[in-house]
Amino acid sequence: MAALSLLDWALDGLLALLLLWLAWRTLSTPALFQAVVLFIGFGLVLALVWARLYALDVALAEMAIGAGVTGALLLAALVRLEPPIGRGRHPARDDEQDDNG
Amino acid sequence: MAEPPNKDGGGRRTVPDRTKTPGSVPAHRALPAAARALLALLMLGLFGGLAMAVLSLSEPAPGLAAAVAEHLAASGVDHPVTAVLLNFRGYDTLLEMVVLLLALVGVWSVGRARGCAGHAPGPLLRQLPRLLAPLMVLVAGYLLWVGAHAPGGAFQAGSLLGGVGILLCLSGQPLPRWADGPVLRLAALLGVAVFALLGVAVVLLPDGAPLAWPPALAKHLILTIELAAMLSIGVILAALFTGGRP
Numbered sequence: 001m002a003a004l005s006l007l008d009w010a011l012d013g014l015l016a017l018l019l020l021w022l023a024w025r026t027l028s029t030p031a032l033f034q035a036v037v038l039f040i041g042f043g044l045v046l047a048l049v050w051a052r053l054y055a056l057d058v059a060l061a062e063m064a065i066g067a068g069v070t071g072a073l074l075l076a077a078l079v080r081l082e083p084p085i086g087r088g089r090h091p092a093r094d095d096e097q098d099d100n101g
Numbered sequence: 102m103a104e105p106p107n108k109d110g111g112g113r114r115t116v117p118d119r120t121k122t123p124g125s126v127p128a129h130r131a132l133p134a135a136a137r138a139l140l141a142l143l144m145l146g147l148f149g150g151l152a153m154a155v156l157s158l159s160e161p162a163p164g165l166a167a168a169v170a171e172h173l174a175a176s177g178v179d180h181p182v183t184a185v186l187l188n189f190r191g192y193d194t195l196l197e198m199v200v201l202l203l204a205l206v207g208v209w210s211v212g213r214a215r216g217c218a219g220h221a222p223g224p225l226l227r228q229l230p231r232l233l234a235p236l237m238v239l240v241a242g243y244l245l246w247v248g249a250h251a252p253g254g255a256f257q258a259g260s261l262l263g264g265v266g267i268l269l270c271l272s273g274q275p276l277p278r279w280a281d282g283p284v285l286r287l288a289a290l291l292g293v294a295v296f297a298l299l300g301v302a303v304v305l306l307p308d309g310a311p312l313a314w315p316p317a318l319a320k321h322l323i324l325t326i327e328l329a330a331m332l333s334i335g336v337i338l339a340a341l342f343t344g345g346r347p
Contacts (some may be wrong), residue, residue, distance in 0.1 A: 056252035057182045060244070064260035069338050072267050076217070076342050 012052060019045050032081075036074045043067025177319025179250035186254065187323045191312040195300065198293045198330060205289055205337045214345035217270035230265075230272045237265045245331050249320070255292075255327040259334025266339025281347055289340065292333030296326050 022045060026038040043066040050059035132140070169181050169189065176184035186194050241261040248254035276285075299322055300312040309315070314322045340347070 057254065057257075060252055060257040061260075064257050064264070065338075069260050069263055069267070069342075072264075072342055076344055080215070080344065 015045060015049050015052060019049060032078055036071060036078060039074065040067050040071035043071065175316040175319070177314060177316065177321075177323050178248075180248060180252070182252065183248050183254055183323070187326060188314055188319060191296075191300065191314075194330075195293070195296045195312070198296060198333065201334065201337050202289060202293055205340055208341055208344060209346045212345045214343040214347055217267070217343055222271065222273045226272045230268045230274065234265050234269060237261050237268075241265075241331065241335070245327055248327065249324070255330040256334060258327075259331040260338055262331060262335025263338025263342070266335060267342045270339065270343060276347070285336065285340070285347060288336040289333055292326075292330035295329035299326060 019042065022038055022042040026035050026042055029035045029038060043062060047059045047063040047067060050056075050062055166181070169185060172189070173179070173181060173184055176188040178184050178187070238261075241258040244253040244258040244261065245255060246253075248258070303309045303313060303315065303322075304311055306315055
């Protein structure tokens with residue numbers, strides 16, 4: 001029992017640290033494409049945290065809307081940014097960047 | 102795929118590049134050291150305050166869980182979250198749907214859609230949706246149905262449908278002609294329309310009030326609303342992704 005609760009604590013602590021680290025990386029990374037990918041990863045870990053809190057409805061919504069659709073919307077917005085900001089390495093812009101990079 | 106090896110492929114290789122790219126944010130040079138220290142101090146204070154607030158919360162947390170459990174039988178569903186979202190707090194959910202619709206109107210008023218893919222989709226992206234889309238639609242229907250007695254519901258199911266739309270759009274599948282004009286607008290409107298119409302219609306019942314579902318009909322009303330809401334949410338999210346009027 002004690003070992004089980006220790007495992008729970010370790011898991012929760014790991015998730016919390018991972019969440020904070022992902023949040024920090026998302027905000028501090030200069031490349032917007034990486035930031036969006038990190039944001040999606042952040043959303044997925046956050047969904048796991050909600051699941052650990054037994055808030056399965058919120059976990060599902062976070063996974064589908066927070067990570068999935070918002071991530072897709074951010075990527076779509078990134079494609080539309082002119083000129084490409086922050087070395088966005090999405091395939092649509094690769095040929096342009098190859099010229100000057 | 103065909104990237105030169107020295108492009109910023111790894112996580113940290115981007116840093117030397119940022120002087121070259123005009124728009125990139127020089128994350129670590131924006132503020133002088135003193136201002137950053139002050140900011141860190143402020144953030145630390147904020148964190149401490151929040152931590153104290155969280156630690157001083159009463160245990161068990163006060164809430165309406167007991168009241169919800171007490172009236173769950175009259176809500177028409179067995180899952181408390183769905184009961185709150187679609188019955189006890191139907192107003193909030195209705196207005197959330199309106200917010201989504203307004204967001205779509207806002208995006209549509211900015212310009213026309215430019216299509217999803219900036220380049221031709223590869224063979225994987227062309228074929229994958231044929232396998233995934235039917236499965237995702239099935240899972241969306243399951244999530245909607247299971248929402249009556251377990252975690253799930255219209256928003257989760259709708260965002261899965263939106264994912265199907267995004268996937269099809271990315272893989273270059275054109276919208277069928279019949280679905281392009283009024284049908285698309287009608288589908289986006291359906292959730293708010295059905296919710297609002299039913300919410301007003303129950304006033305006509307004996308001792309009815311707006312959005313107060315009679316217990317005998319509640320299950321069917323909620324399922325109808327959720328079905329319409331799921332379709333609308335899916336259509337709206339996919340349409341938001343295309344980024345403009347069709």
